[in-house]
Amino acid sequence: MTPRLTRASAPPPVRAVHLGLGAFHRAHQAWYTAADPAWGIAAYTFRNTELPRLLTRQDGLFSLLVRDETRDRVETVGSIVRAHPGADTRQWLADVASPEVALITITVTEAAYTVPEPGADSAVSRLAAGLRERFHAGAAPITLVPCDNVADNGEVLRSLLRKVCQEPAFAEWVEHDVAVAGTVVDRITPATTKRDVRMVRELTGRHDPAAVVTEPFAEWQIAGTFPRSRPAWERAGAQVVGDIGTYQRRKLWLLNAAHSLLAYTGLVRGHATVDQAAGDPVLGGLIESWWDTAAAYLPLPPGEITSYRRRLRDRFTAPGIRHLLSQIAADGSHKIPARILPVLHRERARGRLPHSAVAGLAAWLDYLRERDVRDARAAELVRLARTAKPAQRVLVAIDPGLGDDRELLAAIDAELREVRAF
Numbered sequence: 001m002t003p004r005l006t007r008a009s010a011p012p013p014v015r016a017v018h019l020g021l022g023a024f025h026r027a028h029q030a031w032y033t034a035a036d037p038a039w040g041i042a043a044y045t046f047r048n049t050e051l052p053r054l055l056t057r058q059d060g061l062f063s064l065l066v067r068d069e070t071r072d073r074v075e076t077v078g079s080i081v082r083a084h085p086g087a088d089t090r091q092w093l094a095d096v097a098s099p100e101v102a103l104i105t106i107t108v109t110e111a112a113y114t115v116p117e118p119g120a121d122s123a124v125s126r127l128a129a130g131l132r133e134r135f136h137a138g139a140a141p142i143t144l145v146p147c148d149n150v151a152d153n154g155e156v157l158r159s160l161l162r163k164v165c166q167e168p169a170f171a172e173w174v175e176h177d178v179a180v181a182g183t184v185v186d187r188i189t190p191a192t193t194k195r196d197v198r199m200v201r202e203l204t205g206r207h208d209p210a211a212v213v214t215e216p217f218a219e220w221q222i223a224g225t226f227p228r229s230r231p232a233w234e235r236a237g238a239q240v241v242g243d244i245g246t247y248q249r250r251k252l253w254l255l256n257a258a259h260s261l262l263a264y265t266g267l268v269r270g271h272a273t274v275d276q277a278a279g280d281p282v283l284g285g286l287i288e289s290w291w292d293t294a295a296a297y298l299p300l301p302p303g304e305i306t307s308y309r310r311r312l313r314d315r316f317t318a319p320g321i322r323h324l325l326s327q328i329a330a331d332g333s334h335k336i337p338a339r340i341l342p343v344l345h346r347e348r349a350r351g352r353l354p355h356s357a358v359a360g361l362a363a364w365l366d367y368l369r370e371r372d373v374r375d376a377r378a379a380e381l382v383r384l385a386r387t388a389k390p391a392q393r394v395l396v397a398i399d400p401g402l403g404d405d406r407e408l409l410a411a412i413d414a415e416l417r418e419v420r421a422f
């Protein structure tokens with residue numbers, strides 16, 4: 001039988017909680033936290049029950065397969081001490097209320113940053129329930145650390161909490177004793193495949209069904225306060241910064257926007273992964289053109305933009321990271337407004353019509369018409385995309401501010417008619 005991971009010594013004490021245990025949390029926040037052995041994490045999925053079961057069987061340990069061009073290496077990450085299914089409400093409330101716990105990191109996807117319907121189960125309602133428990137337990141302040149690709153993620157989460165935490169004394173406690181950090185997180189981490197699990201077994205001799213594959217590159221900028229302390233994430237290279245805005249725009253407009261453009265145009269051109277799409281000369285040119293456009297709105301020295309772009313080219317074309325375009329294409333209704341539209345609005349205000357954005361949005365409409373769409377608003381958007389004037393109907397549904405821009409909408413509809421020849 002193939003051996004599995006087990007702890008050789010006592011785990012660190014649980015001082016952090018995570019909501020949204022997926023691949024990215026393991027490759028990023030769990031990996032950064034492992035640099036400080038005084039901190040352990042109790043991690044919760046949203047609905048998944050299988051992953052907590054697998055992690056529990058191996059004492060929370062998992063293999064991180066770090067792939068670069070020249071060699072693959074496997075690190076064993078030990079910061080997750082307990083893994084729970086999200087439905088384990090009693091344990092969730094106890095962990096969030098625990099006086100030992102100082103912070104909650106969060107990766108729940110862009111689509112989860114919405115006000116829940118009254119009585120609905122959502123990431124925000126679970127956070128509010130946990131905080132309410134902590135408030136009634138008379139516990140100390142806490143910091144929330146959202147780590148999703150959401151513009152102004154800290155401010156967005158703060159305003160969602162204001163809407164759901166309304167009982168006067170509780171609301172006041174949330175306002176004063178719950179700090180919400182803003183973050184920019186970066187490490188390309190595709191969903192794990194059976195092939196990755198086999199690779200880990202070849203390299204280590206161990207079977208680890210909870211393994212995660214990632215790239216060597218990792219970045220984390222954090223702006224916020226931690227009244228009850230935090231792990232020494234800087235030991236693994238995290239940067240504590242005063243203002244997160246420029247880092248956020250740099251990442252969303254250069255990396256994530258290019259990812260979304262490659263996802264939709266790449267699928268049209270028959271590609272399956274980012275490295276294939278980025279290696280396609282037509283799409284490579286499209287991305288360079290997008291970067292020229294977006295970079296004009298970033299207040300950064302030209303040399304910094306040049307090296308950021310060079311690194312992105314290398315990261316996108318790294319052959320070991322099989323990042324599926326279909327994974328990135330999901331939830332465009334949440335991603336496009338954060339990644340592409342802020343730059344497009346600025347261009348339109350100057351009377352310009354960047355072809356890279358027009359082509360990317362036309363390819364998104366094609367995706368909505370032709371593919372198995374994964375989007376929180378799929379039913380509505382697929383119906384609108386199949387109408388006679390899809391750009392008008394779909395784009396206005398995600399951004400009413402585009403409704404009067406006839407020139408842009410007509411250009412996207414025209415591009416869509418030609419998209420298969422793109």
Ligand SMILES: NC(=O)c1ccc[n+]([C@@H]2O[C@H](COP(=O)([O-])OP(=O)(O)OC[C@H]3O[C@@H](n4cnc5c(N)ncnc54)[C@H](O)[C@@H]3O)[C@@H](O)[C@H]2O)c1
Binds near residue numbers: 024046107109110191
């Ligand atoms: N994978 C990456 O390269 C990467 C890099 C930077 C940031 N991120 C951020 O992390 C998020 C998660 O990425 P991942 O690779 O871990 O994905 P994943 O699919 O492996 O995990 C997603 C996690 O979010 C939970 N979730 C999904 N929809 C939810 C919802 N509506 N409400 C609450 N929870 C929900 C899932 O249950 C799961 O725990 C991304 O959406 C992104 O915002 C990912």
Ligand SMILES: O=P(O)(O)OC[C@@H](O)[C@@H](O)[C@H](O)[C@H](O)CO
Binds near residue numbers: 110185259260
């Ligand atoms: O994870 P998502 O779904 O928000 O977006 C898909 C990718 O653009 C994203 O995961 C990037 O790989 C990541 O943001 C790199 O740090």
